[in-house]
Amino acid sequence: IKPLSTHYGNRGMSLEKDINITNTYYLQTNRAVIHKKPTPVQIVDVHYPRRSAAVIKEAYFKQASTTDYNGIYRSKYIDFEAKETKNKTSFPLANIQDHQIKHMEAVLQHGGICFFIIRFAANDETFLYPAKYLLMDWKHHLKNGRKSIPYHRIQQNGVLIPFKFQARVDYLSVVDRLYFK
């Protein structure tokens, strides 16, 4: 599929922002209930000033134990991770955690819909890449030390996500085609 020409309107916004806008639209139109999980934070010190809100004075970022987004669509559990890269020819596996892979395996095993949304920022292309391919790539990575997924593989096994005005990353149109036929 070719992206709509309007998808260049996309440039400069972060993938996460685009997905959040899309999810709000899906929620408002009653299409799906999908939310970003909050950033996990280890809270160490909290102050409680009089007459005002509690202030967190010391906290640290924790590793996420799962993926970025989950929810329900067409009665199915849906779960995905969003990643953006500036690379043009491959998607680096370096910032995917082992426990995220385990989580994705478990979700597939239990019958959920699971995928990555990968944006190649340089050419402003955003792909839905099903978890089953990513799990295969991960195995290759463990076996051969390959550090990234070639762009052409994602282009071949993934599906380009169209840009729409309100659903800036209209991934559910791709989910419909891939998981509900």
Added chain:
Amino acid sequence: IKPLSTHYGNRGMSLEKDINITNTYYLQTNRAVIHKKPTPVQIVDVHYPRRSAAVIKEAYFKQASTTDYNGIYRSKYIDFEAKETKNKTSFPLANIQDHQIKHMEAVLQHGGICFFIIRFAANDETFLYPAKYLLMDWKHHLKNGRKSIPYHRIQQNGVLIPFKFQARVDYLSVVDRLYFK
């Protein structure tokens, strides 16, 4: 159902802790993939000291937009909120937010399993209370200003959750009975 006598071992631990232990057990035994969502925090100021981890120096608690827990069980989306009360005769509605109610309505509409886990700490009883009853109670609350759900109603329409050594709040045994018959 009568609680197991061993459920008194439960005393003194918080409900959330018990549920987290239970979820870890469910995950390890490959029974379900259910996680607590991180506490939502608005981060205002972060320091990046040399040679050590980023420190959040100012942040505030945000209202959760959904519920405490979600995940997948027997191919179904599952979503719930956990609340503990010291009251003996009723469960206060005061700390339930309007948008949490909206979220629960949407989850039910999309075919998900949705409920509250309510613990009456004084008598150490923990109930699974299906969302459909809570949504009815909420409507009464809006109409008549009723500020709480009577204990006997929760006892009647909810199901007591058994305590088990590894699954301290073994709510999936109740989910099996209520949602998969």
